[in-house]
Amino acid sequence: MSTVFKGKGYVKGIVKAPALITKERLAFSGFINAKKGIFDSEKTELFGKSFKGKILIFTSGKAASSGARAIDLAVRAGNVPTAMVNYEIDPITVAGCAINDIPLLKVDDTSIFDKVKNGDIVTVDTNRGEVSLENSINNK
Amino acid sequence: MHLNKELQRILDGKEGIIKQEALRSLIKYGDAMGAEDFVPITSAHTSFLAIDVVALAFPPRKRELSQEDIFNFTKEMEKTKVKVKTTINPGFIDRSNWEKIGATKEISDSVRKTGIIAKKCGIISNFSCVPYINGNIPLFKDHCSWSETSAVLYINSILGARTNRDSYEISLYSALIGYTPKFGLHLDENRKGTDIIDVQCELESRSDWGALGYFIGDKVGVGIPVLKNLNRPETEDLVQFCGSMSSQGSTGMFFIPGLSPEAPDLDSALGGNTPKNIYIFGKKEKDDTYKYLSNKKSGKVDFVFLGCPHKTLYEIAKIADLLEGKKISPDTRLWIMTSSSFRREAEDLGYAEVIKKSGGELLSDGCLGLYYVNSPLNRPKMKFIATDGAKQAFVIQKSFNSKVLYSNTKQCIEVALKGGL
Numbered sequence: 209m210s211t212v213f214k215g216k217g218y219v220k221g222i223v224k225a226p227a228l229i230t231k232e233r234l235a236f237s238g239f240i241n242a243k244k245g246i247f248d249s250e251k252t253e254l255f256g257k258s259f260k261g262k263i264l265i266f267t268s269g270k271a272a273s274s275g276a277r278a279i280d281l282a283v284r285a286g287n288v289p290t291a292m293v294n295y296e297i298d299p300i301t302v303a304g305c306a307i308n309d310i311p312l313l314k315v316d317d318t319s320i321f322d323k324v325k326n327g328d329i330v331t332v333d334t335n336r337g338e339v340s341l342e343n344s345i346n347n348k
Numbered sequence: 349m350h351l352n353k354e355l356q357r358i359l360d361g362k363e364g365i366i367k368q369e370a371l372r373s374l375i376k377y378g379d380a381m382g383a384e385d386f387v388p389i390t391s392a393h394t395s396f397l398a399i400d401v402v403a404l405a406f407p408p409r410k411r412e413l414s415q416e417d418i419f420n421f422t423k424e425m426e427k428t429k430v431k432v433k434t435t436i437n438p439g440f441i442d443r444s445n446w447e448k449i450g451a452t453k454e455i456s457d458s459v460r461k462t463g464i465i466a467k468k469c470g471i472i473s474n475f476s477c478v479p480y481i482n483g484n485i486p487l488f489k490d491h492c493s494w495s496e497t498s499a500v501l502y503i504n505s506i507l508g509a510r511t512n513r514d515s516y517e518i519s520l521y522s523a524l525i526g527y528t529p530k531f532g533l534h535l536d537e538n539r540k541g542t543d544i545i546d547v548q549c550e551l552e553s554r555s556d557w558g559a560l561g562y563f564i565g566d567k568v569g570v571g572i573p574v575l576k577n578l579n580r581p582e583t584e585d586l587v588q589f590c591g592s593m594s595s596q597g598s599t600g601m602f603f604i605p606g607l608s609p610e611a612p613d614l615d616s617a618l619g620g621n622t623p624k625n626i627y628i629f630g631k632k633e634k635d636d637t638y639k640y641l642s643n644k645k646s647g648k649v650d651f652v653f654l655g656c657p658h659k660t661l662y663e664i665a666k667i668a669d670l671l672e673g674k675k676i677s678p679d680t681r682l683w684i685m686t687s688s689s690f691r692r693e694a695e696d697l698g699y700a701e702v703i704k705k706s707g708g709e710l711l712s713d714g715c716l717g718l719y720y721v722n723s724p725l726n727r728p729k730m731k732f733i734a735t736d737g738a739k740q741a742f743v744i745q746k747s748f749n750s751k752v753l754y755s756n757t758k759q760c761i762e763v764a765l766k767g768g769l
Contacts, residue, residue, distance in 0.1 A: 270598040273495035276515030296570040298598040303515040306376040
């Protein structure tokens with residue numbers, strides 16, 4: 209049985225990868241180390257965690273206009289998040305995803321934050337407008 | 349997205365490959381946001397500091413750009429003109445005082461060379477985070493494409509102009525094209541209040557406005573806050589308020605009923621919306637915000653930084669008044685940051701001389717964050733910093749491993765004179 213979270217696609221794509229999830233709003237500029245592909249600010253609970261190859265799920269982007277460039281630098285360094293999932297949409301995050309073809313989906317409610325844990329394998333399908341969680345490692 | 353003849357011409361490459369690529373990216377951005385049309389803009393505010401960084405907004409999208417890639421990009425960029433009034437955000441050196449902030453001649457030369465390219469493109473290199481005070485002042489209902497999230501808040505909310513929170517890439521693309529995708533805050537239906545902030549304490553200083561902005565940014569996220577029960581601000585209070593709100597949140601505008609051009613009263617600010625939340629900002633919330641922004645209360649202070657966002661000429665005059673005939677502590681540095689145009693005026697009017705005689709420095713073009721975060725510059729000793737800028741207090745705590753005191757301008761000056769508190 210899979211759990212499905214409905215939403216709306218912003219940047220297209222169908223991808224499957226482990227989740228990296230936080231209920232926080234995230235800034236990219238000044239919060240990530242693009243070359244290492246990790247969050248390197250203690251101001252986020254994702255401090256020290258790698259976003260490369262992950263489906264990054266967070267409430268929304270925040271703060272500086274240089275956020276899209278920070279995403280771009282990470283992509284150029286080969287540290288591409290597989291997709292992003294937000295509950296609220298910030299145009300700076302959209303710009304970073306759109307320019308770099310990173311699938312981006314907005315979920316309709318916040319239930320995803322209670323049900324998905326770091327490392328759970330999730331599928332983002334922007335055509336169907338949904339994120340699906342097949343089997344939470346938390347439940348194994 | 350619907351393209352008119354002018355845009356179709358650009359997409360066909362008739363105005364060069366830079367504009368063609370800029371439009372391709374704007375279409376991707378507009379498609380993602382569900383925009384159907386482009387809207388002509390009257391101005392842009394972007395970033396154009398180092399040509400090798402500007403080049404990253406365009407193909408080739410490879411890991412490292414070679415010297416040849418940057419040379420080729422520069423050649424194309426120099427032939428390409430922006431279509432609207434375009435200004436730029438602060439940079440990572442003070443162009444006139446680069447030695448004082450620890451930059452090298454090599455860095456200074458590269459910034460100067462990029463400035464020459466910007467000029468050829470028709471971009472005004474004013475290095476200002478408050479261009480809406482001086483240099484780029486949109487009119488009511490002007491559509492714009494602005495970066496610098498604090499300036500976005502100000503022009504939407506106080507001038508009634510219309511811009512989304514655009515990233516540096518998007519504002520540069522829009523400047524080159526003269527249009528931006530029409531969605532979000534360009535549309536009437538999205539310019540309505542979502543949350544109420546009930547202010548139940550006196551805002552006694554500009555830094556209190558900063559604390560309020562920080563509080564709201566943290567709470568409201570992408571919403572549009574409507575502020576209630578405010579005493580009437582000065583322009584500079586709003587500059588501080590916008591600066592601090594932008595360091596935390598994702599909101600692109602707010603309403604102060606009776607002051608914001610689109611909101612003569614609370615009902616028109618909400619535009620029929622029922623507020624999602626009502627947040628109270630009272631004395632406790634104010635005190636808590638100061639506590640969050642300051643992680644040390646007393647001791648020797650070796651650095652005092654004023655000017656985030658950049659100080660206006662009026663604020664520089666007030667600071668000069670406080671410093672007149674006094675000397676700051678020999679163990680403390682005092683830096684006051686502004687745009688180069690205000691610095692020159694302050695020099696002409698004698699304010700800069702007063703600051704210099706007191707032992708302080710009036711600098712321009714940047715800020716501590718831009719000078720020293722992820723930068724090759726040698727950072728001066730900053731064990732304990734006092735600042736009147738909430739955004740800077742946040743950046744310093746996050747990046748410098750220094751202790752920070754966030755306070756009002758007057759107390760920061762007193763700290764600089766005494767060398768601590």
